Amino acid sequence: GQSLEQPSEVTAVEGAIVQINCTYQTSGFYGLSWYQQHDGGAPTFLSYNALDGLEETGRFSSFLSRSDSYGYLLLQELQMKDSASYFCAVNSGGYQKVTFGTGTKLQVIP
Amino acid sequence: EAGVAQSPRYKIIEKRQSVAFWCNPISGHATLYWYQQILGQGPKLLIQFQNNGVVDDSQLPKDRFSAERLKGVDSTLKIQPAKLEDSAVYLCASSLAARGGEQYFGPGTRLTVT
Numbered sequence: 001g002q003s004l005e006q007p008s009e010v011t012a013v014e015g016a017i018v019q020i021n022c023t024y025q026t027s028g029f030y031g032l033s034w035y036q037q038h039d040g041g042a043p044t045f046l047s048y049n050a051l052d053g054l055e056e057t058g059r060f061s062s063f064l065s066r067s068d069s070y071g072y073l074l075l076q077e078l079q080m081k082d083s084a085s086y087f088c089a090v091n092s093g094g095y096q097k098v099t100f101g102t103g104t105k106l107q108v109i110p
Numbered sequence: 111e112a113g114v115a116q117s118p119r120y121k122i123i124e125k126r127q128s129v130a131f132w133c134n135p136i137s138g139h140a141t142l143y144w145y146q147q148i149l150g151q152g153p154k155l156l157i158q159f160q161n162n163g164v165v166d167d168s169q170l171p172k173d174r175f176s177a178e179r180l181k182g183v184d185s186t187l188k189i190q191p192a193k194l195e196d197s198a199v200y201l202c203a204s205s206l207a208a209r210g211g212e213q214y215f216g217p218g219t220r221l222t223v224t
Contacts, residue, residue: 094165
């Protein structure tokens, strides 16, 4: 089966940088995704890493190390609107079944 | 481009009653997913369709849950009979293909079973 671990809560100051880590165990790994979900909203896609290394999209970056079964999401220049839950998710298996982690609740404080 | 549509947005039923949810994915998206998200947890995949065929339903409680995707477009998820523990948000998502990671989610249906 698949399992993912990420911190349950993180607090950071507006304007700062925060890193949310994700470790996973799975067979047939294809890639690691990150999603953002505001309270009462639906998850929205942030990034996808299939290969080792860093992917940058504006203020958000995502990193993957396949050999370490580890990835992280880096959020720079934090804004209050970044307060949300962040989920890592693995794509695995023949049809790339997606398994979500339990989520990290990020609170940005002034 | 229209997003993923779901209805109803909210539903309250009593235990042992039945309920159905509807999803219309983004046009042209071959892969459709139904997730169950309990408050404070990550979305849990219930069933994944590729066109109108099921490719994964390993976590679908088949004694009470059923889903279909007719003509490879719209999909319905049914619960019969409902239990208290089915109270959750039911999310539908679609993607262009199973590969690539990017899924587009609908607004979800919040189900309360009393």
